[in-house]
Amino acid sequence: xxxxxxxxxxxxxxxxxxxxxxxxxxxxxxxxxxxxxxxxxxxxxxxxxxxxxxxxxxxxxxxxxxxxxxxxxxxxxxxxxxxxxxxxxxxxxxxxxxxxx
Amino acid sequence: xxxxxxxxxxxxxxxxxxxxxxxxxxxxxxxxxxxxxxxxxxxxxxxxxxxxxxxxxxxxxxxxxxxxxxxxxxxxxxxxxxxxxxxxxxxxxxxxxxxxxxxxxxxxxxxxxxxxxxxxxxxxxxxxxxxxxxxxxxxxxxxxxxxxxxxxxxxxxxxxxxxxxxxxxxxxxxxxxxxxxxxxxxxxxxxxxxxxxxxxxxxxxxxxxxxxxxxxxxxxxxxxxxxxxxxxxxxxxxxxxxxxxxxxxxxxxxxxxxxxxxxxxxxxxxxxxxxxxxxxxxxxxxxxxxxxxxxxxxxxxxxxxxxxxxxxxxxxxxxxxxxxxxxxxxxxxxxxxxxxxxxxxxxxxxxxxxxxxxxxxxxxxxxxxxxxxxxxxxxxxxxxxxxxxxxxxxxxxxxxxxxxxxxxxxxxxxxxxxxxxxxxxxxxxxxxxxxxxxxxxxxxxxxxxxxxxxxxxxxxxxxxxxxxxxxxxxxxxxxxxxxxxxxxxxxxxxxxxxxxxxxxxxxxxxxxxxxxxxxxxxxxxxxxxxxxxxxxxxxxxxxxxxxxxxxxxx
Numbered sequence: 001x002x003x004x005x006x007x008x009x010x011x012x013x014x015x016x017x018x019x020x021x022x023x024x025x026x027x028x029x030x031x032x033x034x035x036x037x038x039x040x041x042x043x044x045x046x047x048x049x050x051x052x053x054x055x056x057x058x059x060x061x062x063x064x065x066x067x068x069x070x071x072x073x074x075x076x077x078x079x080x081x082x083x084x085x086x087x088x089x090x091x092x093x094x095x096x097x098x099x100x101x
Numbered sequence: 102x103x104x105x106x107x108x109x110x111x112x113x114x115x116x117x118x119x120x121x122x123x124x125x126x127x128x129x130x131x132x133x134x135x136x137x138x139x140x141x142x143x144x145x146x147x148x149x150x151x152x153x154x155x156x157x158x159x160x161x162x163x164x165x166x167x168x169x170x171x172x173x174x175x176x177x178x179x180x181x182x183x184x185x186x187x188x189x190x191x192x193x194x195x196x197x198x199x200x201x202x203x204x205x206x207x208x209x210x211x212x213x214x215x216x217x218x219x220x221x222x223x224x225x226x227x228x229x230x231x232x233x234x235x236x237x238x239x240x241x242x243x244x245x246x247x248x249x250x251x252x253x254x255x256x257x258x259x260x261x262x263x264x265x266x267x268x269x270x271x272x273x274x275x276x277x278x279x280x281x282x283x284x285x286x287x288x289x290x291x292x293x294x295x296x297x298x299x300x301x302x303x304x305x306x307x308x309x310x311x312x313x314x315x316x317x318x319x320x321x322x323x324x325x326x327x328x329x330x331x332x333x334x335x336x337x338x339x340x341x342x343x344x345x346x347x348x349x350x351x352x353x354x355x356x357x358x359x360x361x362x363x364x365x366x367x368x369x370x371x372x373x374x375x376x377x378x379x380x381x382x383x384x385x386x387x388x389x390x391x392x393x394x395x396x397x398x399x400x401x402x403x404x405x406x407x408x409x410x411x412x413x414x415x416x417x418x419x420x421x422x423x424x425x426x427x428x429x430x431x432x433x434x435x436x437x438x439x440x441x442x443x444x445x446x447x448x449x450x451x452x453x454x455x456x457x458x459x460x461x462x463x464x465x466x467x468x469x470x471x472x473x474x475x476x477x478x479x480x481x482x483x484x485x486x487x488x489x490x491x492x493x494x495x496x497x498x499x500x501x502x503x504x505x506x507x508x509x510x511x512x513x514x515x516x517x518x519x520x521x522x523x524x525x526x527x528x529x530x531x532x533x534x535x536x537x538x539x540x541x542x543x544x545x546x547x548x549x550x551x552x553x554x555x556x557x558x559x560x561x562x563x564x565x566x567x568x569x570x571x572x573x574x575x576x577x578x579x580x581x582x583x584x585x586x587x588x589x590x591x592x593x594x595x596x597x598x599x600x601x602x603x604x605x606x607x608x609x610x611x612x613x614x615x616x617x618x619x620x621x622x623x624x625x626x627x628x629x630x631x632x633x634x635x636x637x638x639x640x641x642x643x644x645x646x647x648x649x650x651x652x653x654x655x
Contacts, residue, residue, distance in 0.1 A: 013148055013152075015127075015128070015199065016128065016198060016199050016200060017152070017198055017199075018148055018149070018151070018152035018153040018196075018197075018198070018199065019151065019152060020150075020151060056130070056133050056134055057128075057129075057130035060134050060148055061134070061148065077577075078577050079516075079574075079577065079578070079579060080150075080516060080574075083150065083516055083517070083525075084150060084151065087151055088151065088195075088517035088518055088527075089517050089525060089527065089528050090445045090517055090527045090528065090531065091181075091445075093151075093181055093195075093196065094151040094152070095151075
């Protein structure tokens with residue numbers, strides 16, 4: 001029996017800035033994890049990844065990352081993805097910096 | 102130190118122009134990422150967790166004040182006002198934008214700095230003893246040879262697509278401060294009668310399969326160095342495995358074939374390569390050596406230094422930890438700690454870089470070094486200038502008196518930056534440093550090397566730390582393995598894993614138990630942790646790390 005599909009988001013890095021970005025349901029790339037499209041179907045996930053991979057002039061290295069539903073939108077489930085939503089822990093740089101200004 | 106000639110400047114300008122065009126073509130969509138990635142890596146540009154990262158080469162860890170100032174300018178103009186010095190004596194910018202990188206490289210090129218071969222399956226920056234040219238125990242300054250290797254290996258057509266990356270380290274001193282046994286090739290200067298040559302080690306490396314290098318030549322005449330290196334690397338280029346990334350380093354080639362078989366192949370190839378070298382390399386080396394003449398050391402009294410030692414306990418503490426013996430009378434080697442308690446190991450702000458450049462210019466014969474231990478060295482300082490230097494360092498938070506102590510930790514960027522990391526390193530280092538300072542045990546513990554890596558690739562050299570810490574991902578949670586008994590010096594040893602890993606918040610308590618056991622069991626305060634470990638073996642330290650298991654067994 002194949003393993004049950006767990007929810008995912010499509011994420012990548014922005015080509016010009018390098019910043020972490022997420023694919024939204026309306027085909028935008030957002031800097032915010034909670035705006036990502038939470039994908040609950042495996043076939044749809046593959047289609048969305050294909051869609052992302054077709055934008056090489058905009059994004060680098062798209063992949064499916066584990067996520068779960070939260071009150072404000074999708075939330076990361078793994079600590080690596082959680083760090084990607086914020087930035088490093090030694091300085092308030094990255095996304096957490098943008099959130100402070 | 103080496104100054105670029107017209108050829109170097111033209112080569113670098115052309116290379117930077119090529120990369121500018123490659124970046125433009127990537128941005129306008131004519132290059133895919135798959136096409137662009139090897140090109141950007143050849144020029145030191147990575148894409149990390151949150152941003153691009155530019156790894157800039159500091160050849161053999163030597164730089165001049167103008168270059169240090171340029172790092173500060175670049176960090177202010179195109180990054181976030183700081184740089185991160187690495188265990189390979191390089192500097193990394195953590196936040197450059199893709200479109201700015203060609204401008205950054207042009208700016209660095211103006212002061213003779215590049216990022217070529219700081220990534221990719223090529224010969225990387227040759228690292229050297231950070232006390233080279235200054236150390237009291239040195240046979241000869243190894244940096245002219247390191248510069249010769251840089252010129253030979255840069256854009257070497259045969260070695261642009263090796264099975265895997267290739268790292269060379271060199272020392273001119275019997276006391277090994279360059280971790281030569283943990284490199285693909287380690288070069289140790291030795292004397293045979295009146296002649297100076299090299300003991301050549303091959304097949305060392307850390308990473309997932311840590312190995313110490315084996316001697317392939319116990320004495321190689323200096324003049325044979327480049328043909329012999331070429332023989333080793335070209336033998337590896339052919340014999341090295343390309344079917345499995347994890348078995349592609351030369352240490353595996355040497356291990357699987359045996360040092361005797363590998364050596365025989367190298368010696369056979371050496372007959373050919375030596376015949377191809379006309380001697381022009383030795384002429385070039387002579388020219389390089391002329392640029393590494395020692396500074397004009399002055400003969401002056403050191404009364405001011407002695408007086409400060411006697412009157413200022415803060416200065417005395419700093420002098421006790423951060424100075425090393427210089428070969429010239431009246432001089433000292435100053436290690437400026439980039440490990441202030443609670444700060445990120447190896448990071449320097451642009452203001453700190455500018456101060457270090459000023460001090461090198463005013464007091465340090467225009468020389469700066471970066472150590473693989475992520476500190477900055479002022480290699481040539483007259484002792485009478487030390488009080489003024491110490492006072493100036495204090496103004497920028499650079500006067501921490503902790504070199505060689507528990508808070509002088511090597512830490513890789515870990516999962517705060519690195520796309521390969523499996524756990525964080527930096528906050529673990531920060532917490533160890535602040536904790537042991539807070540409980541007042543730092544001086545009591547004395548000489549200790551803690552080295553932290555955030556993944557199995559071991560950029561943080563954890564295998565050769567007296568205490569090594571390796572961060573892993575265990576079922577979606579950060580978990581830290583502790584290794585004990587490693588040694589990075591001429592008595593190199595790979596540390597052994599103590600037992601099961603610790604959760605993130607259990608690392609500092611575990612290290613404290615370990616070190617309280619050491620204090621308890623040492624014969625006297627002068628017996629260091631590593632000496633006590635060698636005398637007692639791992640058992641008492643494991644018992645301290647895992648008290649419950651020790652109790653169960655009792």
